Amino acid sequence: MKISMIGPFGFHPNKTMYSRALPLAKSLVARGHEVRLFMPPWHTPQEADRRWDEKGVSIRYVSLSGGTIGITQRLVSEATGWQPDVVHSFKPKAYSGLAAWWLWQTRRNQIRLIMDSDDWEGAGGWNDKNPYSPIQKRFFAWQEQWGMTHCHHLTVASRALETIGLSMGIPQNQLLYCPNGAGFDGVHPVASDAWYQARASVREKLRVGQRPLLLLYSRLFEFDTQRLVAILQQVKTAVPDLKILSIGSGLFADEADALRRQFTTANLLDSVIDAGWLEPADLVDYLAAADVGIYLMEDSLLNRTKCPVKLADMIRAGLPVVGEMVGQVSEYIDNGSNGYLYPTGQTEAISSGICRLLQDETLRHQQAAAAQKQADRFDWAKRAAELEAVYQGKPA
DSSP states (O other): OEEEEEOSSOSSSSOHIIIIIHHHHHHHHHTTOEEEEEEOOTTSGGGTTEEEEETTEEEEEOOOTTHHHHHHHHHHHHHHHTOOSEEEEESSSHHHHHHHHHHHHHTTTTSEEEEEEOSOOSTTTHHHHSOOOHHHHHHHHHHHHHHHHSSSEEEESSHHHHHHHHHTTOOGGGEEEOOOOOSSSOOOOTTSHHHHHHHHHHHHHHTOTTSOEEEEEOOSTTSOHHHHHHHHHHHHHHSTTOEEEEESOOSSHHHHHHHHHHHHHTTOGGGEEEEESOOHHHHHHHHHHOSEEEEOOOSOHHHHHOOOHHHHHHHHTTOOEEEEOSTTHHHHOOTTTSEEEEOTTOHHHHHHHHHHHHTOHHHHHHHHHHHHHHHGGGOHHHHHHHHHHHHTTOOO
16 A cells, blocks of 8 residues: 655654654555655754655655645645555644645545544643643644544544544544554563673663662653652662663753752752663663663643553563553553552552562563563554554454
């Protein structure tokens, strides 16, 4: 088949197209299909009008001339100009939402239109988090609900979004649960020579030696950072030589700055190693270098509907994770098998779970191996096989 995928933005700094659309596209190419991605790189305008290829996937950053109408028209024109069988729109929002609206009005009898939702954008979702104007909030909320209900098939990244789709009246056979897999290619099996070598290399670089290493891999907006600090203080008390590896950066600069101040006040800053943003090729080894991961989530609509690639990354790398049972977290962590799950806010229980893993190497290795097995459930190749059927018009 010939498949066009369109997105509302490019690969950076937002990650939906890079961590969700691109892995699906690569897996579909491996199954013999031709896939092209079309995106307006408005975050990185210097890359506009660029073309390149990644593992057989043709990628196109369209020109940004002509304003909103011009960009939308160009997305539609280029995505349909090579006469695809399917157009898969990622996010019913902004440019991709406008392009999907245009296609539904003019081409729905010629091309199958698939809509993908991987977040909740309206009230209780990103509209409450981002500094949009009132007009933008109303428009994005309308786009989301219109786009999810005006397509031949809807793909969703979370069980919560699946429930919302069903509540909108979308038939079950027109809705596909399509959770995220890891955002990188290739892993080392736990306890293999390559896994031990990768761990040793990164730990030497970080100068942590044999000290317990706890991973914090988050954009920070999902939880109250004061609660994180309280948990880390308790863990540090029980495990005095603890080191905390922080990977990535906060979604908003003030959140990252606030956390740094909180670490300083709690006398934790000297225990923190800030690795910052890492290239995907380096990420898997850094994740494997840690002993245990922590994944906190407040119980909010935004968190219930999201499907965290970071958590998928952690278990794929073979990392036991202690998390809070909100939304998709419960799909990725099998309590007692590849980590521990607790209701949101149980600070002492979460701290105890982390300490138990940090202090028991045998248990940690057992759960690390189980984490990689759990990650197999979310392999992109499996999602591509399910999507192939949807693209062909078969029920989900």
